[in-house]
Amino acid sequence: MGKMQDMYEDAKQYLVAGSSAGQRYNGVMGHPLYLDHADGCRLYDVEGNSYIDYHGGSGAALFGHNHPRLKAAIEKAVERGFFMNYDTEDTIELAKLVRQIFPSCEKIxxxxxxxxxxxxAIRLARGFTGRDKVLRFEGHFHGMHENIWFNHSAVHEEDAYGQVVTTPDSAGFQHDAVNPVLTVVFNDVDALEHIVKKYKGEIACLIMEPISFNCGCMIPKEGFLQQVRDICTREGIILIFDEVITGLRVRPGSAQKFFGVYPDMTTTAKAIGGGMSISLIGGKAEIMDHFNPIGNVAMSGTYTGALMPVMVSVECLKMALEPGFYDHFDTIGNKLYNGVNDLFKKHGMKGHARGVGARWAIYFGVENPDDDYDFRKIATEFDRSMDRKFVTEALSYGLWFHDTSAAITPGHRALLTAHTEADIDETLEKMDAIFNKIK
Ligand SMILES: Cc1ncc(COP(=O)(O)O)c(C=O)c1O
Structure with missing residues (x-):
């Protein structure tokens, strides 16, 4: 037995499934990945193996691991008291940088x-509009709470108009949690028009991922996002872009800038903190001012705006604004995505890769890239067993693709500032050998 197996036997007596989070048990390894340390784009496990990281801390580690500028920000915060529970000049600097990056976030x-x-964000939308219902797209993911954790992990019954039965993704929800949540298929303007008409005047907000990396890399069809924007404006529905993953990953202005369509409110997290726990809600001032103490929608927290994550976030946003920052992702992204697509062809395997900016997915089993627009098609065609084989083989080649093979759609994969062209060459060479084995 290796050291990780020993650790797992010990850990599972104290930690549920031997790990600190539900998604961290690794089905392919038969135990969690226990790491010693991480640096740049490499992870180092407790058995002395190293891996090129294509998970990137679930999306938080856009800047790689142990980045010197982020480390320096942490050290400065430590000198100044690191927590404090009060705001500083850095908090104001952060808010200004956010507005520069997301002009739609007048206040945060x-x-x-x-x-x-x-x-x-959902509470604020309800408080602002006085309406109760929340509209969401099937397949999109927005976090783990009873307001919105529905219809990401399974396909549920759809009616003739594209409305899907809202169904929790976890046991333990109160029985009526589904009542205010409406689910509709993605990328179908007629379905959206129908549901909006059916519940006219009742819908507080529509929350969506402008690119659903939680379905692999599901992008809106040409023009769809603008149609969504127009419908929400017409119906007085607050449009929330959940840019928790897309934030900073697709040009500094994120997905909203990329598509040129702007929401009323934005949520973002992950990359903006470079590994620190920080997130934000931003939006039009007239909406945001309904938060307390100006307004009557309460939102606060003990750890909110702690000095260390704020100082690190300032550094992350500054880096994202530097000239050339995204050229790196264009260069290595094109090389990787095209390279993987060439490998599918070379080995006569069904599938393709799709990436936007610094996040991507491998669609084993999905031959036609046009199917990427459709959650139901992907859920049907995605070859989970091939994905699992790939992730398993990749381990012995020193490539880390987090095991998401229990999911019905492809897992989202990372590109980091720390990946170099040489890392991508090494990865493609190894993937060539892996595809040769598993085809
Ligand atoms: C789009 C989106 N929204 C919200 C969340 C929830 O973020 P967290 O895990 O920080 O609670 C995630 C996490 O993956 C996400 O991808």
Missing amino acids: RLANTGSEATQG
Whole structure:
């Protein structure tokens, strides 16, 4: 037995499934990945193996691991008291940088996780509009709370108009949690028009991922996002872009700038903190001012705006604004995505890769890239067993693809500032050998 197996036997007596989070048990390894340390784009496990990281801390580690500028920000925060529970000049600097990056975020409120941000955003939308219902797209994911954790992990019954039966993704929800949540298929404007008409005047907000990396890399069809924007404006529905993953990953202005369509409110987290726990809700001032103490929608928290994550976030946003920052992702992204697509062809395997900016997915089994627009098609065609084989083989080649093979859609994979062209060459060479084995 290796050291990780020993650790697992010990850990599972004290930690549920031997790990600190539900997604961390690794089905392919038969135990969690126990790490010693991480640096740049490499992870180092307790058995002395190293891996090129294509998970990137679930999306938080856009800048790689142990980044010197982020480390320096942490050290400065340590010298100044690191927590404090009060705001500093850095908090104001952060808010100004956020407005520079997301002009639609005239004002912001901080939080700690993506889930907390979406929870607060939905509460604010309800408080602002006085309406109860929340509209969401099938397949999109917005965090782990009873307001919104529905219809990501399974396909549920759909009616003739594209409305899907809202169904929790976890046991333990109160029985009526589904009542205010409406679910509709993605990328179908007629379905959206129908549901909006059916519940006219009742819908507080529509929350969506502008690119659903939680379905692999599901992008809106040409023009769909603008149609969504127009419908929400017409119906007085607050449009929330959940940019928890897309934030900073697709040009500094994120997905909203990339598509040129702007929401009323934005939630973002992960990359903006470079590994620190920080998230934010931003939006039009007239909406945001309904948060307490100006307004009557309460939102606060003990750890909100702690000095260390704020100082690190300032550094992350500054880096994202530097000239050439995204050229790196264009260069290595094109090389990787095209390279993987060439490998599918070379080995006569069904599938393809799709990436936007610094996040991507491998669609084993999905031959036609046009199917990427459709959650139901992907859920049907995605070859989970091939994905699992790939992730398993990749381990012995020193490539880390987090095991998401229990999911019905492809897992989202990372690109980091720390990946170099040489890392991508090494990865493609190894993937060539892996595809040769598993085809
Ligand atoms: C789009 C989106 N929203 C919200 C969340 C929840 O974020 P957190 O895990 O920080 O609570 C996630 C997490 O993966 C996400 O991808």
